Every structure is written in C-alpha cells, then in structure tokens.
Amino acid sequence: MPDLVVHHLSKSYPTPAEPLVVLDGVELELSRGESLAVVGPSGSGKSTLLAILGALDEPTSGSVQIGGVDPFSLSERQQARFRAKSIGFVFQDHYLLPQCTVLENVLAPLLSDGKATSEDADRAAELLRRVGLGERLTHRPAQLSGGERQRAAIxxxxxxxxxxxxxxxxxxxLDGRNADAVADVLLSIQSEREGMLIAATHSPEFAARMGRTARLCEGQLLS
Structure with a gap:
C-alpha cells in the first residue's frame, strides 16, 4: 500500500456569493523513495495542497493517510506530535531564527522532545556538512547568503x-546559480532517503528533475 494516500480531497472557502473552490477531488498516491513536482499557475492551490498534506490546514472534505495515519483524526496535541516527527517543511522563505547559530537552527525541531542530545548535534552537523555548510556551524543566518540559508533550512x-x-x-x-545548488542538495539527499518528497514549483527545470510531475488545474491534480 502507498505511504501517502489522498482521496477525493477538496478545499473551499466561504464567500458572500458562493464558496471559492481551491481543491476539487484531488487524488494522489506516493510511496517511500518517490518524489513529485506539483506545478501550476499562481493561485491554483499548490500551497493549499501542501498545507493540507502537512496537516497545517484541514480539508473541507476527503481524506489523507500518511504512513497509515489520518492526521485529521488526531487530537490537536497528537497532530502536532505527528507533524513534528513525520513531516518536514521547506518554504520559499527559510524562516531561520536570526538569534541562533546555523547548528542551533537545525536542532530547533528536536527541542519539542526536550533538550537535544550530543547524538542529535552530531546528526545536525553531518546534515550541514552534506548541504555544504560544514564550515558555517556557528554562523548566524545574517552571515549566510540566500542559497546558504535555504540549504540550512533543508x-x-x-x-x-x-x-x-x-x-x-x-x-x-533564489537566482539561477543558487537555485541549481539548492535543487542539487535537495534531490541528492532525497535519492538516498526512504522518505517521500513533494515540491510545489514554478521552475520547469526543477520539476523535470523530480520523479513525477502533476499539474493543478481547476482544483484537480492531473498527471
């Protein structure tokens, strides 16, 4: 069975006239090790779809199963714990904490479990080396370039x-050179993982490097 199963997913927002339909019966399946690019014009619902898949927003109807779990059946606390452990987010803006070092920023998601261990710090440092920031562990975000900040976010x-x-x-x-570098990092690490990657993008070059591509059109996800 696929590790991500989305069935008849819909999202609409009330308006004075009639509901604004953003997603309309989206169907999607993805398994470990697979990657998917979601393309479409601005306003087509790409960010809304990712927010629902990340359990940051609730669908109007339909279902989502991630690793056999329906995150919307969980309590608020259980959902937050599930999201922290099972879902990773990379946004267009890096959202790094300016007062923290690069290493501390990478460790931040682990603090919900309490104090980060030395093993956690070693893993974070290794990830930073993998993304080309091994010499920047004690730098703060303001001391990094845009591409470096995005690699830290990854x-x-x-x-x-x-x-x-x-x-x-x-x-x-990012500019073309930094965009290529970030795409290289994201895709090279993803190819070694057993997880799933879904990226919303306007870049045809980035989309072409993903395992699959689907287009959001009139609320539906078309292969």
Whole structure:
C-alpha cells in the first residue's frame, strides 16, 4: 500500500456569493523513495495542497493517510506530535531564527522532545556538512547568503528524517546559480532517503528533475 494516500480531497472557502473552490477531488498516491513536482499557475492551490498534506490546514472534505495515519483524526496535541516527527517543511522563505547559530537552527525541531542530545548535534552537523555548510556551524543566518540559508533550512527539515518532506517553491527566491545548488542538495539527499518528497514549483527545470510531475488545474491534480 502507498505511504501517502489522498482521496477525493477538496478545499473551499466561504464567500458572500458562493464558496471559492481551491481543491476539487484531488487524488494522489506516493510511496517511500518517490518524489513529485506539483506545478501550476499562481493561485491554483499548490500551497493549499501542501498545507493540507502537512496537516497545517484541514480539508473541507476527503481524506489523507500518511504512513497509515489520518492526521485529521488526531487530537490537536497528537497532530502536532505527528507533524513534528513525520513531516518536514521547506518554504520559499527559510524562516531561520536570526538569534541562533546555523547548528542551533537545525536542532530547533528536536527541542519539542526536550533538550537535544550530543547524538542529535552530531546528526545536525553531518546534515550541514552534506548541504555544504560544514564550515558555517556557528554562523548566524545574517552571515549566510540566500542559497546558504535555504540549504540550512533543508538540513533543518531533514533532521528528524521525516517520512514526508514538503517543499513550497524552495528555489523561488533564489537566482539561477543558487537555485541549481539548492535543487542539487535537495534531490541528492532525497535519492538516498526512504522518505517521500513533494515540491510545489514554478521552475520547469526543477520539476523535470523530480520523479513525477502533476499539474493543478481547476482544483484537480492531473498527471
């Protein structure tokens, strides 16, 4: 059975006239080790889809199963714990904490379990080396370039080795050279993992490097 199963997923928002339908019966299956690029014009619902898959927003109807778990059947506390352990996020903006070092930023997702251990610090440092920031562990975000900050954000998203990694326009704010470098890091690490990667992107070059591509059109996800 696939590790991600989305069935008849819909999302709409009330308006004075009639509901605004953003997603309309989305169907999707993905297994460990697979990657999917979601493309489509701005406003087509790509970010909304990722927010629901990441249990940051609830669907109007339909179902989502991640590793056999329906996150929307969980209590608020259980859902937060599930999201922290099973889902990683990379956004267009890196959202690094400016007062913390790069290493501390990568360790931040582990603090919900209490104090990070020395093993956690070793894993975070290794991830930073993998993304080319081995010499930047004690730097703060303001001392990094845009591409370096985004690579640090990727390391942070992977520190728990999540089952599902969601990337929303991860190269959208970068120039071509930095966008290529971030894509290289994201895809090379993903190829070694047993997790799943879904990326919303406007970049045809990035989408072409993913395992599969689907387009959001009129609320539906078309292969």
């Amino acid at each position: 390391a942070r998203a992977l520190v728990r080795d999540p089952l599902l990694l969601l990337a929303d326009e991860p190269t959208g704010a």
